[in-house]
Amino acid sequence: MERLVALTGAEGFIGSHLVEALVERGDRVRAMVQYNAFGGWGWLDTLPRDVMDRVEVILGDVRDPASARDLVGNAEVVYHLAALIAIPYSYRAPRSYVETNVIGTLNMLEAVRFTGASRLVHTSTSEVYGTARTVPIDETHPLQTQSPYAASKAAADKLVESFHASFGTPVVTLRPFNTFGPRQSARAFIPSVISQIAAGSPVVSVGALEPTRDLTFVKDTAAAFVSVGTAPEEAVTGRVLNAGSGTEISMGALADEIAGLMGARVEFRGEEIRRRPPDSEVMRLLCDDGRLRRATGWRPRHTRADGLKATIEWFLDPANLARYKPGAYQV
Numbered sequence: 001m002e003r004l005v006a007l008t009g010a011e012g013f014i015g016s017h018l019v020e021a022l023v024e025r026g027d028r029v030r031a032m033v034q035y036n037a038f039g040g041w042g043w044l045d046t047l048p049r050d051v052m053d054r055v056e057v058i059l060g061d062v063r064d065p066a067s068a069r070d071l072v073g074n075a076e077v078v079y080h081l082a083a084l085i086a087i088p089y090s091y092r093a094p095r096s097y098v099e100t101n102v103i104g105t106l107n108m109l110e111a112v113r114f115t116g117a118s119r120l121v122h123t124s125t126s127e128v129y130g131t132a133r134t135v136p137i138d139e140t141h142p143l144q145t146q147s148p149y150a151a152s153k154a155a156a157d158k159l160v161e162s163f164h165a166s167f168g169t170p171v172v173t174l175r176p177f178n179t180f181g182p183r184q185s186a187r188a189f190i191p192s193v194i195s196q197i198a199a200g201s202p203v204v205s206v207g208a209l210e211p212t213r214d215l216t217f218v219k220d221t222a223a224a225f226v227s228v229g230t231a232p233e234e235a236v237t238g239r240v241l242n243a244g245s246g247t248e249i250s251m252g253a254l255a256d257e258i259a260g261l262m263g264a265r266v267e268f269r270g271e272e273i274r275r276r277p278p279d280s281e282v283m284r285l286l287c288d289d290g291r292l293r294r295a296t297g298w299r300p301r302h303t304r305a306d307g308l309k310a311t312i313e314w315f316l317d318p319a320n321l322a323r324y325k326p327g328a329y330q331v
Contacts (some may be wrong), residue, residue: 003028005030006030007081008079010044030058031055077229078121083104084100088276090147112169127150129144129282129285131281132286135248136246136287139241146282178215187331193254193259202265204267205269206274207275211282211284212250213248213251213254214247224292228292228296258312
């Protein structure tokens, strides 16, 4: 049966892939794109016509309660992905993270509460766990907010939890670990390394190479969102669910793996500007996604190598690489 679903952050990296996944399963999508004077729809502008024919785009802003209500309308399920995500910029402009990530989530919760949508799928992040105290990290791991970004996301998560407890708002929180793939911002490690190598640079600028991350290909992350948006109510409502691969790799080993897949002989050179403050760096993340698998049957279907190959192939398309600035550090 065809559903109408609503989506914030649709123009972004994960959001645009989720739009594709939802349309592929037969849903109609109402997508909020942050208003801008240029009339751009972000990555939605690159999607095929047969996908966009099933997408209604609404220009708005989650910081505005009226925009949130207009988006939710009569949608059955609401996927809330809109957020400011760049950790380095959160050191410069922490208030903007509170306004978008906390107040924006409050507006979405209020809209769902008063319009009667059957489910809000809220997006969290593994950054709220901070450096792992125990591994693998399950949903009972303490929250340690080592950046203003992480603090804003943890606050949003707790708002979601409180609305479920206080008002019975039908919510589920998906907490993806590090996602990668085509269309990702060059602020992230993988697209930064790939784009510099693809541009022919013999020296690739990097940040800290010691931290480890648990990486999931974006199509698998999109599938995780679909799984929690379609699972039986009793399986997911009110719960926090991790999504990850259950494997970890250091940034140094990852850089070498990317260079090997691209057949490149390059020097990796650390830049201080790309490093977080020492106490703010999350040194280790490794996911336990057993709760999500048991609740929905979801599991990653792409290996890290498969995902990296697909990402590299996408970046090697000159039209895609032209959208990036490989020589500049993107805060």
